[in-house]
Amino acid sequence: MSSKPGISARDKSMQASPIRKLVPLANAAKEKGVTVYHLNIGQPDIETPHEILDAFKKIDVKTIAYSPSQGESKYLNSLVKYYDRVGIKGLKTSDMVVTMGGSEAILFAMMAICDPGDEIIVFEPFYTNYNGFAVMANVNLVPILTHAxxxxxLPSAEKIEEKITSKTRGVLICNPNNPTGTVYNEKELDMLADICKKHNLYLLSDEVYREFVYDGKKHISALSLESVSDRVIMMDSISKRYSACGVRMGCVVSRNAELMNLIVRFAQARLSSPYAEQMVSAEAVNISDADMNKMIDEYKKRRDIVYEALESNPDIICKKPRGAFYVIVKLPIKDADKFSSWLLTDFRHDNKTVMVAPASGFYATSGQGKDEIRLAYVINRDHLKDAMSILAMAIKEYQKIEKK
Known part of the structure; x- marks a missing residue:
């Protein structure tokens, strides 16, 4: 009797993305002519700057060859210039490796500091794909709960230190935070620096939303923490900053030469990042501050629309996000996963509905986030107002269903 070969144990630990797992339901609704407002995924609708689009048209080579594994010098030098402009001084191209999006940067960072079974502390809710990267790297995420x-x-240093074991290799943050929109302050970053120095840990900082801070808040890069300059690993991406998610360009940055030497070898194993994307990304350094500020202001206006709509419902709990373009929302319902599916399969208003991301997938602790969703305010303001109105009606309708 023949049997199929088995697959790896990762099948049991690799979760489906809460951001993307409902796509088949959304597609089925669209096939029936339903308008679906996408608040589930951080895919901006703002146009990619012309500097990037024009650069694609100007690529003039006879053969598109492999790039150096570390990255094209033109792009690396443009990154040095960019970081200097945003206040991260003194970086050299040798402190950087170009990656295929921020995702590869995070994976490389995890593999560079951890052996199989080692641990990284994260603060939940956290970016759901950290789970997937940890599974691929055979790393265990140790969650610490934060509260709306x-x-x-961040919790106190004492609560963080309670989770440190002999297997702990680092602490991972996202600042500004996806999915909460929190911007960590100087006191919090100094606390993490002290913990990492005291316990001989790395500080991994995902800073892809650096520019998107509101209400007078200021982003502080972990690379500015001089006391742990050789322990900081920063992961970055152009995806959200320049509304260029499909370009898949990122980088990993550290002043730790030994660590970067290992990451270069990881990069060599996958040969190179795409040449064309590096050439066009190098032009992003020419995007004016005025254009960036216009984009930031647009997201702030969208944030205000979403928050004001949520705040008008006394049964909803959320905190005003101060950065990125997401908000975690605690709903007056029992099961946000079922509610998120129901929105796509059963609920319509004027033949329109809303797609959201159930928040349970942004937690590692079982049972957390069961009544929460994440919203991404990445669609235009008129559609956003309509989507929030539809969501409010849907919540009221679903509350009636749950009471039956």
């Missing part, structure tokens, strides 16, 4: 009532800011 204090804006999802």
């Amino acid at each position: 009532d204090d804006g999802f800011h």
Whole structure:
């Protein structure tokens, strides 16, 4: 009797993305002519800057060859210039490796500091794909819960240190935060620096939303923490900053030469990042501050629309996000996963509905986020107002269903 070969144990630990797992339901609704407002995924609708689009048209080579594994010098030098402009001084091209999006940067960072079975502390809710990267790298994420009532800011040093074991290799943050929109302050970053120095840990900082801070808040890069300059690993991407998610360009940055030497060898194993994308990404350094500020202001206006709509419902709990373009929302319902599916399969208003991301997938602790969703305010303001109105009606309707 023949049997199929088995697959790896990762099948049991690799979760489906809460951001993308409902796509078949959304597609089925669209095939029936339903308008679906996408608040589930951080795919901006703002136009990619012309500097990037024009650069694609200007590529003039006879053969598109492999790039150096570390990255094209033109792109690396443009990154040095960019980081200097945003206040991260003194970086050299040798401190960087170009990656295929921020995702590869995070995976490389995990593999560079961890052996199989080692641990990285994360603060939940956290970017759901950290789970997937950890599974691929055979790393265990150790979650520490943060709470909406204090804006999802970090817990005390004592609570963090309680989770440190002999297997702990680092602490991972996303600042500004996806999915909460929290912007960590100087006191929090100094606390993490002290913990990492005391316990001989790395500080991994995902900073892809650096520019998107509101209400006078200021982003502080972990690379500015001089006391742990050789322990900081920063992961970055152009995807959200320049509304260029499909370009898949990122980088990993550290002043730790030994660590970067290992990451270069990881990069060599996958040969190179795409040449064309590096050439066009190098032009992003020419995007004016005025154009960037216009984009930031647009997201702030969208944030205000979403928050004002949510705040008008006394049964909803959320904190005003101060950065990125996401918000975690606690709903007056029992099961946000079922609600998110129901929105796509059963609920319509004027033949329109809303797609959201159930928040349980942004937690590692079982049972957390069961009544929460994440919203991404990445569609235009008129559509966003309509989507929030539809969502409010859907919540009321679903509450009636749950009471039956």
